[in-house]
Amino acid sequence: MNKPYIDHIDSTYVLAVLEDLLAIPSPSGFCEEVLLRVEREAAKLGWQTERTPKQACIITIPGQAGTGTLALTAHVDTLGAMVRSIKGSGALRFTPVGGYAMNSIEGEYCTVHTRNGQTYTGTILTTSPSVHVYKNARELKREEENLEIRLDAPASSKDEAAALGIRNGDYISFDPRTRVLENGYIKSRHLDDKAGVACLFGLAELIARTGAKPHKTLKLMITSYEEVGHGAAYMPADVAELIAVDMGAIGDDLACTEQDVSICAKDSSGPYDCAMTTRLIRLAERDKLRFAVDIYPQYGSDASAAMRGGNNLRAALIGPGVHASHSLERTHRDALMNTISLLAAYVLEAEDKPVKEPNA
Known part of the structure; x- marks a missing residue:
């Protein structure tokens, strides 16, 4: 698959999954119906799933042999x-x-x-x-x-x-009151974080359709208690690296817009892993994605919960920019596409290889 990966994403599929997820009620802890929808979608793509006792759904996408496990989390629970x-x-x-x-x-x-x-x-x-x-x-x-x-x-x-x-x-x-507009804007309650879940399915569909092989085995972990602070407090023992995919905040002195993939360097849980964050920035620069690097002092993620839960891993946080978070939210199709493209670059390319321009 040629780079940039954004040219290969099925945006129609991503938006259809997002609209389906937004239509299903799922306040934290009340997520059985939406998790069943997640499992059905994963099965359609040919990926195996399992449930944790805490009602998270893990979708496993095999990677190259002997290269470890990378977890990508997004949460399907809402306010x-x-x-x-x-x-x-x-x-x-x-x-x-x-x-x-x-x-x-x-x-x-x-x-x-x-x-x-x-x-x-x-x-x-x-x-x-x-x-x-x-x-x-x-x-x-x-x-x-x-x-x-x-x-x-x-x-x-x-x-x-x-x-x-x-x-x-x-x-x-x-009620979500979802509207998908012809100019690319998407306004709805609960984009935090069903937009992130849709991004993970955009990545899973891209891998399934193209036959691309992730460098590491992927565990896409869809959690159901993030909004109350402990969604990913448990992580499978083989996970040593985690990227949380959650909405990017907009406002005040923040650089993120509704078209960007947000790369969070630090939130209320402290700084995210320096090497992972730097690599994400370099990949976004190389592929000429719309992105922003920001600090969110009043924000926590599933990566925060995983680290506080005592898991021995390193973590980063990215996601589509969402305006008016925890209120009448809005994002743009471009933010989803930029997020999926950055995820694809990160998971499909070996970490030990330097990030180079596509034609270098």
């Missing part, structure tokens, strides 16, 4: 909520799953998933939802105790809501 209690009015008080600003979900449509398999839609509102009624509607602080869920069901009392089968601890998912 969401749980029912904390049923109010006397029949509205639901909720507790967050994952970290987000409460104002970012006000007015959002959502779905309550009961333990007996029922689902009920609703809307997240403040407890003073109308300016025509409540004097404090504009000034009310957007925090957990001042928000509730209005059910789209006949539930005007606690007993009526409970009679629907709703109980404390039921999961709540937020």
